[in-house]
Amino acid sequence: MKKNPSWTPDEDRLLILHREAGRTSKEIAAFINRAPHAISARWRYINLDTEKRQEERRAKGSSKSKEIFQLEQRVTVPDYILEDRNRRLSMMPSSITAMLMGDPIR
Numbered sequence: 001m002k003k004n005p006s007w008t009p010d011e012d013r014l015l016i017l018h019r020e021a022g023r024t025s026k027e028i029a030a031f032i033n034r035a036p037h038a039i040s041a042r043w044r045y046i047n048l049d050t051e052k053r054q055e056e057r058r059a060k061g062s063s064k065s066k067e068i069f070q071l072e073q074r075v076t077v078p079d080y081i082l083e084d085r086n087r088r089l090s091m092m093p094s095s096i097t098a099m100l101m102g103d104p105i106r
Contacts (some may be wrong), residue, residue, distance in 0.1 A: 007042055015042060
């Protein structure tokens with residue numbers, strides 16, 4: 001077995017052909033002279049079997065974002081809190097240097 005050499009385009013082609021023929025990582029590893037875990041890792045790397053997983057992750061992510069959006073719609077902030085927040089933001093100095101030097105608030 002080789003020890004961590006770079007994959008050649010020929011080895012990639014062989015991997016794809018053997019995988020499409022239904023061979024296992026062990027069988028391919030013996031033919032290409034690589035470790036079975038290297039075969040599996042390279043298969044994931046060339047992204048032939050992860051497209052389905054990526055679609056599933058996208059589908060799961062979109063349902064989470066819908067839940068968050070629905071949660072945001074239910075939250076209401078009282079007006080007095082918003083007014084206090086705006087008052088505090090307007091009192092902030094124009095820069096950190098102004099704050100450190102004691103310049104008047106803008």
